[in-house]
Amino acid sequence: MPLPSKQDITDLVRDKKTKLPTLPVVMNNIIATARDKNTSARDLAGFITKDQAISARVLKIANSPYYGMSSKIDSISRAIVVIGFREVISLALATGVITSLPKNTLMDMKALWKHSIGTGFASKIILDKTGKKADESTMLIGLLHDLGKVIFSIYFPDEYAGILEKASINNQALNELEKDGMGMDHAELAGSIMEHWKFPSRIIEPIRYHHEPHTCPGKFKHMAMVLSTADFICHQAYIGNSGNQKVKKDNKILASIGMCSDDILPLTRTLKHEEHNIEYFLEAIE
Ligand SMILES: [Fe+2]
Numbered sequence: 178m179p180l181p182s183k184q185d186i187t188d189l190v191r192d193k194k195t196k197l198p199t200l201p202v203v204m205n206n207i208i209a210t211a212r213d214k215n216t217s218a219r220d221l222a223g224f225i226t227k228d229q230a231i232s233a234r235v236l237k238i239a240n241s242p243y244y245g246m247s248s249k250i251d252s253i254s255r256a257i258v259v260i261g262f263r264e265v266i267s268l269a270l271a272t273g274v275i276t277s278l279p280k281n282t283l284m285d286m287k288a289l290w291k292h293s294i295g296t297g298f299a300s301k302i303i304l305d306k307t308g309k310k311a312d313e314s315t316m317l318i319g320l321l322h323d324l325g326k327v328i329f330s331i332y333f334p335d336e337y338a339g340i341l342e343k344a345s346i347n348n349q350a351l352n353e354l355e356k357d358g359m360g361m362d363h364a365e366l367a368g369s370i371m372e373h374w375k376f377p378s379r380i381i382e383p384i385r386y387h388h389e390p391h392t393c394p395g396k397f398k399h400m401a402m403v404l405s406t407a408d409f410i411c412h413q414a415y416i417g418n419s420g421n422q423k424v425k426k427d428n429k430i431l432a433s434i435g436m437c438s439d440d441i442l443p444l445t446r447t448l449k450h451e452e453h454n455i456e457y458f459l460e461a462i463e
């Protein structure tokens with residue numbers, strides 16, 4: 178079977194006739210709110226509350242150990258007050274995307290989301306360790322960083338199954354096999370699809386460059402490097418499964434974000450201690 182070309186994949190994103198996963202209608206409002214600073218908390222609560230699936234999940238996560246709140250958060254308006262306006266937007270975006278994607282693809286989706294949440298937690302741990310502050314985008318970027326793999330699995334299942342198998346048998350880097358076989362890797366594909374959904378660039382760019390963070394444009398480069406390192410640490414901690422068997426450690430990237438090789442083991446242990454919180458988050462978001 179011939180492998181798809183880069184053009185086929187680009188058409189998939191651009192061609193209006195292809196049925197890309199459609200986000201719930203309310204997501205357009207939430208994405209617009211993420212880009213524009215003029216929406217009020219009341220409007221945001223109104224948008225989210227209209228979608229029961231999204232609001233139930235946002236509340237479940239807001240009450241999770243990740244936020245460590247002592248009293249129960251029982252409404253979206255309360256969540257906005259307690260965990261923050263932008264944090265609630267990020268949670269709504271994450272749940273909106275995840276609930277719009279099929280649960281059954283050729284990949285083990287639960288393991289992939291667990292890897293993705295683990296990468297979000299690892300990003301936060303790295304930012305804390307290097308004296309930078311995680312912000313409301315940190316978890317969302319981790320959660321969606323491997324979205325391109327889901328899209329490959331849905332639209333090119335046979336071809337992608339071959340690539341995943343090759344990655345596992347030959348112990349080759351999945352993103353390199355994707356580039357050879359599909360013309361682009363999952364990071365670039367995720368970037369295009371999120372651009373199509375009109376996500377803000379602070380979310381898109383670190384994801385688009387997470388396998389080649391040194392090529393990321395200026396202001397998003399640091400987060401792309403943090404994400405790439407978080408991905409590596411999550412693999413080291415064996416949390417979830419990304420379908421990628423071979424993830425490289427890059428000492429130059431580590432140095433650029435103020436870390437060194439000796440930091441990897443303690444951070445991997447810190448992440449491993451968070452595994453129950455990662456599982457709680459996973460259960461809440463699915
Ligand atoms: Fe990746």
Ligand SMILES: [Fe+2]
Nearest residue numbers: 296323408419
């Ligand atoms: Fe990953």
